[in-house]
Amino acid sequence: MTQEEMLAKIKEFESSLTSGERLKWLQELNENIKKTNEDVKDIIGVLQVAKDKRETEELKAKMKIG
Amino acid sequence: MSHEKIGWDKVTVEGTKPVEKSEGEASIEAKTEKIEREIGVNTAMLSENIAQLPEPGTVSVEEHPGLREKLSEYKESLLRNKEFFMTKLGLGTAGLVGPLYGVIASQGGLPNMPATLESGIGAGLTVATVGLFVAGLDQIATRINVYLETKEHKEELLGLRKRHL
DSSP states (O other), X not given: OOHHHXXXXXXXXXXXXXXXXXXXXXXHHHHHHHHXXXXXXXXXXXXXXXXXXXXXXXXXXXXXXX | OOOOOOOXXXXXXXXXXXXXXXXXXXXXXXXXXXXXXXXHHHHHHHHHHHHTSOOTTSOOGXXXXXXXXHHHHHHHHHHHHHHHHHHHTTOOSSSXXXXXXXXXXXXXXXXHHHHHHHTOOTHHHHHHHHHHHHHHHHHHHHHHHHHHOOHHHHXXXXXXXXXXX
16 A cells, blocks of 8 residues: 555545544544553553663672672 | 625525534534544653653563563554554555555654644544554554564574474
């Protein structure tokens, strides 16, 4: 699918909706974006813990060498 | 004889009523405007969150029990979500990331996207938002892949490939 075809498809989808359907679609999209934001924050949290542990271990190792 | 300019709001045609929006229509319009603004803010927030993901190489999944499984779960969920939106829009699911970035660029490009969304551009909003959102999902899943790609993991993949040859 080319970029133009994709753009046309998305616009076609949007224009096929009534105002009520469009509202419902935007609400669904918004909820999904909010949920994804929560997931990304969780991922960052999990990775940050792992990163901190690694940095602590590296610092400990350096101090032992010192 | 003087001619007073009459504005459109004063023009009435006998036997017809001025076109007014019903309460229901006005309510839908107000709710849509509100949700469009929210989507703008939340999508901008998603871009900011993606930018905060740690740099590849600063985290080792092997050193932390359960981290690989947890990241894999998130990745699967993101990809399911991406598929859902692509299918809903009738775009299919394979090989679309390239054109998708093109679509985003044609709508003003990634850097201007939050501003574009904030202004609520009607029909273009879905194009811009879905483009940015789906590309965001893809970006996070790709980054997770990098975190997961350890020496052991690569060997495992090579092993799988050998078995298939």
